[in-house]
Amino acid sequence: MTSAPRIRFTGRTALVTGGGSGLGRAIALAFAAEGANVVVAGRTEGPLKETVGLIEEAGGAAIAVTADVTRSADLAALVSATVERFGSLDVAVNNAGVLRAGQSVADLSEEDWRTLLDINVTGVFLALQAEVKQMRTQQGGGAIVNIASVLGTHIRRPGTTAYATTKAAVSILTKGAAAEHIQDGVRINAVSPGPSDTAMSLLPGESEAERTERMKNATPLGRVSTTAEVAAAVLYLASDDAASVVGADLVIDGGGAA
Structure with a gap:
């Protein structure tokens, strides 16, 4: 006997940045499967529309909004578009990010350093500002x-x-913002994935089969996490199941950091 699927987000709206591929797409699909209206955001329209198409094919509701997370005006417009279309912003997942790896601190270009800071840090900061400003106005x-x-x-x-x-x-921004805004009714947490089944976990020139062999000895679990496993952690933290979880940083890495 199989259990009925959980529908924890019916009537709620979830925004996912970086929702055009990889982990962001998996998270968007997971929210839609549990009844959420979904807004996917990113800099490139085509992949976002593909995510929306997958959600709609499965009977869900979604829209795509192009936005650059390094621009506060884009994020304000993104939140406004979300509320205008679906009436509220109940969940936000700040997933947009980039990886620049393979060089030591001394050899990394200033351009790569600034790109990492702009997207991975400032992008999350600006997104948090826009999201909290909306959420704290909602009952x-x-x-x-x-x-x-x-x-x-x-x-x-x-x-x-x-x-x-x-x-x-x-991680630190999450914990600080969580403490500052829980009294506003906004619950903030983080997920820290290890290697997952996305292109970002592949070494330069490495195939998926080669990654599978490498991972057998890289973590106690012996494999990468699936995107569905990471998405499940995100949905838990966003759901009422985690109503008393505030400022957590949940590691999903097959035991690599244990």
Whole structure:
């Protein structure tokens, strides 16, 4: 006997940045499967529309909004478009991010450093500002989940110091904002994935089969996490099941940081 699927987000609206591919798309699809109206945002329209199409094919409701998370005006417009279309912003997942790896601190270009800071840190900061300003006006408040990384406050690896620095900042930003805004009715947490089944976890020139072999000895679990497993953690933190979880940073990495 199989249990009925959980529908925790019926009547709620979930916004996912970086929703055009990879983990962001998986998170958007997971929210839609549990009844949420979904807004996917990113800089490139085509992939966003593909995500919307997948949601609509499954019977869900979604819209795509192009936005650059490094621009506060874009984020304000994104939140406005969300509320105008669906009436509220109940959940936000700040997933947009970039990886620049393979170089030491001394060899990383200033351009790459600034790109990492602008998107991974300032982008989350500006998104939080726009989202909290809307959520604290709503009777039910809202829930925000920031996507950090196991590379950051949890572990470090050579060649990823700059990226890890930005993701550590996301972890700290999450905890500070969570304490500051829980009295506004806004619950903020983070998920820190390790290697997951996305292109970001592939080494340069590495195939998925080669990654599978590498991962057998890379973590106690012996494999990458699926995007569905990471999405499940995000949905838990965004749901009423986690009503008393505030400022958490949930690591999903197969035991790599254990």
